[in-house]
Amino acid sequence: MLIAFISDIHANLPALQAVMDDMSSKNIRTVFCAGDILGYYTFPEETIGLLKERKVTCIAGNHDRAILVGVKGMNSIAASAIEWTRRTISQASFEFLRELPNSIHRPVEGVMTAVHHGSPRFVSEYVFEEHVSCELLDMAGARLLVLGHTHVPYIVEFPTGTVINPGSVGQPRDGDPRASYILLNTSEWSFEIVRVDYDREPVMKAVMDNGLPEMLAQRLPRGR
16 A cells, blocks of 8 residues: 655645646555645645545644744744735635644554654654654654654654655755655555656746745745
C-alpha cells in the first residue's frame, strides 16, 4: 500500500493540483496533511475544495489557527496574507478550519503514527533535521512521527521509529522550487521524498494582483 504525507500547502492550488495528479498516477488513495493548508497564497477556497474532494486527512497548522484567531506574533508578511485570507474565505471554509484537530495519533497499517505541525510540544516549533531525536518519538507515543512547519523535507530513522517531514507543497525552502511530499510504501516500510514541478506563474501573478507582499512571489522560483 502507498500512503502520502504532505504539509504547508499555503493555498498554492497549482502546486497542490500537481502533487495530487502525481499521486493519482501512482494510485495513492490515502493522504495525510500536517497543516498550514492556507496562508501566503490566494487560492484558499479551491485548496480546501480539492482536499475535501480527495478526502485528505488534515490537521491545523499555525497559519490555519491564525486565520481563526488573529495574527499576534506573526511577521508582517505572513500577517498580511493571513488578513487577506480572513477577508476572503467563506464561512464554510472558516468552519472547515475550526473543525481541524491539532494533531493525529492513530495506527497506520498497524504502526502507531502521530502527525503534528510543529512538534509534539508546540504547533509553531521548528524541528529541522539536525534537531530530530528519538525523544520526539517517545514524546509523541508513536513509531512514525510526521512533522511540518519547516518547509524542508527529511527522513530520519531510529531503532525505535522514524521521524519525517514532507517539506512544503506550496512554498519549499530547501533551494528546490518543486513541490514536495513523502511517499510511504507500507509493504517495505520505506520512505521516499518526491518532488513535483508545476507552473508557478499563476501563483506569482495572483500575489501581485491581490496586493500581497512581492516577496511571496519572488521566493517561489528560488525555493527559499
